Amino acid sequence: MTSPQYFKPRSVDEASALLADHPGAVIIGGGAYLRLSSRKVAVAVDLFDVGLDFIRVADGGLELGAMATFRMLETDPAVRGYADGLLSRSVERIVGVQMRNITTVGGTLFGRYGFSNLITALLAVDAEVELHKAGRMPLPEFLAAKPDHADILTKVVLPNAGWRAAWQDLTRTVNDYAVLNVAVAVRDGEARVVVGARPGRGMRSGAAEAELAGGGADAARKAGDAAAAELEFGDDVRGSAEYRRELCRTLVTRAAQEVLA
Numbered sequence: 001m002t003s004p005q006y007f008k009p010r011s012v013d014e015a016s017a018l019l020a021d022h023p024g025a026v027i028i029g030g031g032a033y034l035r036l037s038s039r040k041v042a043v044a045v046d047l048f049d050v051g052l053d054f055i056r057v058a059d060g061g062l063e064l065g066a067m068a069t070f071r072m073l074e075t076d077p078a079v080r081g082y083a084d085g086l087l088s089r090s091v092e093r094i095v096g097v098q099m100r101n102i103t104t105v106g107g108t109l110f111g112r113y114g115f116s117n118l119i120t121a122l123l124a125v126d127a128e129v130e131l132h133k134a135g136r137m138p139l140p141e142f143l144a145a146k147p148d149h150a151d152i153l154t155k156v157v158l159p160n161a162g163w164r165a166a167w168q169d170l171t172r173t174v175n176d177y178a179v180l181n182v183a184v185a186v187r188d189g190e191a192r193v194v195v196g197a198r199p200g201r202g203m204r205s206g207a208a209e210a211e212l213a214g215g216g217a218d219a220a221r222k223a224g225d226a227a228a229a230e231l232e233f234g235d236d237v238r239g240s241a242e243y244r245r246e247l248c249r250t251l252v253t254r255a256a257q258e259v260l261a
C-alpha cells in the first residue's frame with residue numbers, strides 16, 4: 001500500500017472529522033492486511049493514537065477496543081478468563097507474535113474475512129459492535145451490512161458472562177489459515193454453534209444448537225451431524241466442500257464434548 005497523505009489523529013472525533021473532510025480516505029487499524037495489498041491510497045487515517053487499544057471488564061461482560069491487538073486478547077487475564085478462554089484460543093496460534101502484536105479487533109471485523117478465527121469466536125458469545133456514527137448493533141447485523149468506510153468501529157461489546165465454551169480448528173501447516181474453525185458455547189440452557197472458514201464466514205447452525213440445548217445422550221455427536229447437514233461448505237485450495245463437511249462433523253462434536261464435560 002502507498003499513501004501520499006497520512007494522518008495520525010489523537011481522538012476518534014478527530015479521526016471522524018478527517019474521514020468527513022477526505023471522502024475515500026482509508027482507515028488503518030493494524031495495517032497488516034492493508035500492507036499486503038498493492039492498493040494506492042490517497043489519504044490514510046491511522047487509528048494508532050485514538051485511545052481504542054483497551055480491554056475492559058464491564059457489567060459482567062467485556063469490552064474490546066477496536067485497536068486491541070490479537071496479542072492483547074491472547075494475554076489479557078480478563079479475556080483469558082472469559083468463556084473458558086475462547087477468544088484467546090481463537091487467535092493464539094495465528095502466524096507469530098510479531099503479527100499478533102499489530103493485528104487488531106477492528107481491522108478484523110471490518111475486513112469481514114471468511115477465514116477469520118476471531119469472527120467465529122465472537123459470534124458464539126453474542127458479540128455486539130459499536131460504530132462511531134451508526135451506534136451499537138449485533139455482530140451478525142454489522143457483518144451482513146455493506147461496509148461504510150467513513151465510519152469507525154470503536155469497540156466490541158460482549159454483554160454476557162457465564163459462557164462455557166470450546167474452540168477447535170484445523171490448519172494444514174502451523175501458520176496457515178484454518179481449513180475450518182469452530183466455536184461452541186453454552187449458557188443458561190442456550191447453545192451457540194458457529195462454523196467458519198467454510199470457506200465462507202462464520203455462521204451459526206440452529207439445528208446443532210437445538211441438539212446441544214436439548215441435552216440428552218449423544219448430544220455432542222448429534223450436534224456435529226446436524227451442523228454438517230445444515231451448513232454450506234465450498235471448495236478452495238485448502239480443502240473440498242465434502243472434506244470440510246466431514247471436518248465440521250468431527251470438530252463440532254469435539255467442541256461440544258468439551259463444553260458438556
Ligand SMILES: Cc1cc2nc3c(=O)[nH]c(=O)nc-3n(C[C@H](O)[C@H](O)[C@H](O)COP(=O)(O)OP(=O)(O)OC[C@H]3O[C@@H](n4cnc5c(N)ncnc54)[C@H](O)[C@@H]3O)c2cc1C
Binds near residue numbers: 033034
Ligand atoms: C499474513 C497474514 C496471515 C493471516 N493469517 C490469519 C489466520 O490464519 N487466521 C485469521 O483469523 N486471521 C489471519 N490474518 C488476518 C489478521 O488476523 C487480521 O484480521 C487482519 O490483518 C486485519 O487486521 P488489521 O488490524 O491488520 O486491519 P487493517 O489491515 O488495518 O484493516 C483492514 C480493513 O479494516 C479497516 N479498518 C481497520 N480498523 C478499522 C476500524 N476501527 N474501523 C473501521 N474500519 C477499520 C481498514 O480500512 C481496512 O479496510 C492474517 C493476516 C495476515 C496479514
